[in-house]
Amino acid sequence: MKALKAIGKVLLGVLAAILVLVLIVFGLRAYNGHKYPITQSMAEAMSSDKSTYETSEHITTIEGEYLNGFHFQxxxxxxxxxxxxxxxxxxxxxYSRAKQLFDAGYEVLxxxxxxQPNKKPTLANVPxxxxxxxxAYIADHVEDPAPVTVIGTSKGAEFAALLAAHGYPVDNVVAFAPADHSYSGLDFTSGEDFPSFTDKGEVVGYxxxxxxxxxxxxxxxxxxxxGYPVSYRATYESAAANASDGARIDLSDFDGNVLLFAGNADQMWQAGIAARALAEQGDNIEAHVYPDAGHVFFPxxxxxxxxxxxxxxxxxxxNRAAHEASEKTLLERLAEWHG
Structure with missing residues (x-):
């Protein structure tokens, strides 16, 4: 009987501790949500809802078997x-960068x-x-289809660099906040560790x-x-430090132009370190790393x-200085490549 009472006290203590922890977490979420509203604002800043973007005679929606987005003509x-x-x-x-280049006279996809409904639902196993x-769309719908420059930001920069590394027909790559490794996918629904990308059914090392x-x-x-603003940098740095060589993005055989923009103070991941590492792979790779800039160069x-x-x-x-300098360099390089 005494043993049962002792066990009961232990269980009550555990339940009380769990309750206190839950209350602390909810209290901190309320406090942090009020003090640091950036998390919610970032989620709402750029939409994945295709219907929220403006279309016109010269900005049309396009969709294919896996293709999905907008054609700016x-x-x-x-x-x-x-x-x-x-x-x-x-x-x-x-869309906003596409609109900026469209206004400057570039044809943009x-x-x-x-x-999207015809794509992988999450950023995992993306082909x-x-x-x-x-x-194929460019060949059929763009009168002067070359050169092709691919611009990506963050995980889109990882995707763009992998296209060049895996031999897809890309002439130039521009990466904002680049990665020199591919990483785990961002699908945490099942507890499995998925790659971000695959190539023709094979896992891209990550x-x-x-x-x-x-x-x-x-x-x-x-x-x-x-609900505290999350800096993922330490996690990405640690994952990269413990990764095999197969996870590295290798651009040494890519003979096109590569332009990299990174903030040395990036707290999302180590873009500055990645940009310098990629730039060592060839003379065709140009890296601009700004000392006091972060993951996004907000003006x-x-x-x-x-x-x-x-x-x-x-x-x-x-960030303002990095925005001004990177935009100037981007337009200069695009004018050189595209005439």
Missing amino acids: PADKKHRGVVVIYGGSEGSPD SLFFFG LEQFDEVT ASFRKASISSGAKMLWDMAT DAEKLPNGWQIMLGGTAEG
């Missing part, structure tokens, strides 16, 4: 070839690479060979989050649970909701 095309643009892990087609359909340090993973999960970061400094990194002035 300027009435007065000033540059030959086509620019293909992908967003990042938010699942957008980076602004594309989703996952998250590189979807670009074959993009190539740095697994499961090989990241326990401390970085625990910190990330705690921040996620309590007016001071207007963002609080918490962006923790989640994305950099200073307001550093």
Whole structure:
């Protein structure tokens, strides 16, 4: 009887501790959600809902077997070839950058690479060979189809670099916040560790989050649970440090132009380190790493909701300077490549 009472006290103690932990977590979520609204704002900033984007006579929706996005066709095309643009892990087609280049006289394809009804639903097991359909579309719908420049940001930069590394018909690559490794997919629904990308049914080697340090993973999960702005950098750094050579993105055989933009203070992942590592692979790879910039080069970061400094990194002035410098260099290089 005494043993049962002792066990009962232990169980009550455990339940009380769990209740206290739950209350702490919910309290912190409420506090952090109020103090750091950046997390919700970032989720709403760029939409994966195709219907939310404006179309017109010169901006039309396109859809195929796996192809999905928008075709920007300027009435007065000033540059030959086509620019293909992908967003990042938010699942957008980076419509705003496409619109900017369209206004400058470029023909642009602004594309989703996952998250649409005819695509992989999450950023996991995303096929590189979807670009074959993009190539076919360009041949059929662009009067002067060369050169082809692919621009990607963050996970879209990883995707763009892998296209070049795996021999897809790309002439130039521009990567904002690049990676020099491929990483685990961002699908946590089943508990399995998926790759981000596959190529013709084969897994593209990747740095697994499961090989990241326990401390970085625990910190990330705690921040996620309590609604604190999450810096994923430590997890990505640890995963890369413990990855096999097969997870590295190898551009040494790519003979096109590669232009990289990174913030050295990026808190999402180690884009500055990645840009420098990629630049060592060839003289055709040009890296611009800005010391006080983060994951996104906001021109007016001071207007963002609080918490962006923790989640994305950099200073307001550093990000503004990186935005101005990178946009200038981007337009110069595109003009050189596309005439």
